[in-house]
Amino acid sequence: MADRYNSANSRASAAGPVAPAGSMADIALRAQRVVSAWLKHQVATGLVGESVISPLSVGSAFLEMAAQLAANPAQLFEMQMGFWQNYITLWQRSTYRLMGGKCAPVVAEAVDDKRFQDSCWRDNEIFDFIRQSYLLSANFIQDVVGQVNGIDAKTVRKLTFLARQFTDAMSPSNFAFTNPQVLRKTVETGGENLIRGLSNLLRDLEAGKGRLLIKMADDSGFEIGRNIAMTPGTVIFRNDLMELIQYAPTTEKVRRHPLLIFPPWINKYYVLDLQPENSFVRWAVSQGHSVFVVSWVNPDESLAAKDFGDYMTDGVFAAFHAIEQATGERRVNAIGYCLGGTLLAATLGYMAATCDDRVATATFLTTLTDFADVGELGIFIDEDSIRSLEERMQYKGYMEPMEMMTTFNMLRANDLIWNFVVNNYLLGSDPFPFDLLYWTSDATRMPAAMHSFYLRNMYQKNLLSASNGISLAGVPIDLRNVSAPAYFLSCREDHIALWASTYWGAKYMGGQNRFVLAGSGHIAGVVNPPQSGKYNHFVNDYLPNTPEGWLEGAIEVSGSWWPDWQRWVAIKDADKEPVPARVPGDGALRSICAAPGLYVKVRAV
Secondary structure (H helix, E strand, O other): OHHHHHHHHHHHHHHOOOOOHHHHHHHHHHHHHHHHHHHHHHHHHOOOOOOOOOHHHHHHHHHHHHHHHHHOHHHHHHHHHHHHHHHHHHHHHHHHHHOOOOOOOOOOOOOOOOOOOOOHHHHOHHHHHHHHHHHHHHHHHHHHHHOOOOOOHHHHHHHHHHHHHHHHHOOHHHOHHHOHHHHHHHHHHOOHHHHHHHHHHHHHHHHOOOOOOOOOOOHHHOOEOOOEOOOOEEEEEEOOOEEEEEEOOOOOEEOOOOEEEEOOOOOOHHHHOOOHHHOHHHHHHHOOOOEEEEEEOOOOHHHOOOOHHHHHHHHHHHHHHHHHHHHOOOOEEEEEEOHHHHHHHHHHHHHHHOOOOOEEEEEEEOOOOOOOOOHHHHHHOOHHHHHHHHHHHHHHOEEOHHHHHHHHHHHOHHHHHHHHHHHHHHOOOOOOOOHHHHHHHOOOOEEHHHHHHHHHHHHHOOOOOOOOOOEEOOEEOOHHHOOOOEEEEEEOOOOOOOHHHHHHHHHHOOOOEEEEEEOOOOOOOOOOOHHHOOOOEEEEOOOOOOHHHHHHOOEEEOOOOHHHHHHHHHHHOOOOOOEEOOOOOOOOOOOOEEOOOOHHHOOOO
């Protein structure tokens, strides 16, 4: 390997200097602008060191752990002895390998760990030692944190999460001199990859106004309305909170009940209309639905006082009224995705209390209605963290999209943070044009009043699942009184809405409900068109008392869940005759502009 490096280095040296003076001058100027922008941002906001987790919360958790370890030194000593024994074994086996022998590894990474895929991590004795040494240390830290006695489960989860953030950050794959792929690239290019990486880093710091906004996808290849969010349709209604899009039919007849989709307003609606081959919207149109989608506004400080009830009245009910004007139909089949599903569920509770039956069927995609167990997201929901976030929102009037993006990315840091650090900054490569990651980066703000209500009443207090736990527009709601039949779709690897937690909504909402479990995660499991042949799903016609019982009795079905949902809707609509296709703008509401509208094009970052 040394010969290959030397040979490549000779070629690179012959090619000329590593970094032309012009490039370094440009980098210096850009660095100066980045520092200046960051300082201006801190002075303007007075918010230095913004964090998604309160430092007070972190400090108290580690102090509690330290106190417990000090009270039980024998436990720590036992774990240290096990670590050192493994480390001595690693030294012995690595020495044996350097002498030409072969031996089994002491430790191995998880099967789905992509950090050490380069063959040099195993073929080269030095890098193999670095890899195993890191894994032993990371496992030791996780063991110490996870096995401390006398700490409540919530604090242990927080400590485990924070320890994983530290060990993930310290992986040798994240550093140029301990990553064989980066070293190889550096020799082959004469260091140009590091210069490009520095330029990429400054680009991302400039985009984040001094805060690192990692570019995850090449956005130059996408344009909303041209090659993404391109299903033909018309905006037929607009208020200060949302635009309502009606899509053009592709069948002569359509189902009597229009299909109305409420996406989350954490991100934009076009996750369900990315490109023709993976667009749920386009597919639903082809199945004979009159499809309407709410495109939420990307709010600024003028909408700071909008609360959860406003999203019901100015979002859900305004859409119902507009659809009735446009089609003459009073009842709809409704779909809510993630936070949009939580809004739909809360709205159904309000409608049950006010004898409103305008929802014929409800579909919930990866939707939490019971927040008792939200997984690692729960570590961001303690009182200190919420109060710190509310202070920032009170100043700005909204929650910054970067904070939510950072929170979600930290849940899968190796894939969504460090993978791009290595690719963009160490290898000096540009990210690929990937539609899903483009959408992920196109995040939105959230009004301060709404988000505070959502965090405190649902995530922190879990009041949505309680009878009359919350009130909307002055009306106490109880999801157990909801009688509309509901279809619940969850994803087995979802780290945002744990599937076992979403199951409880199907159990305690009062209609004839169906629960289906898709493969993959929060997005890929939902955006899974039938022709892709990806991600099987599980079905069970019964709803046992526990999610574990449901899975035990479930049957795995190949391919997408979309056809299963279509059959379910068809059965629920069996007594309704199809009607002539509805053309957007032909009803009482005229076209305002072509889809995808204006709101979706407003970028926050």
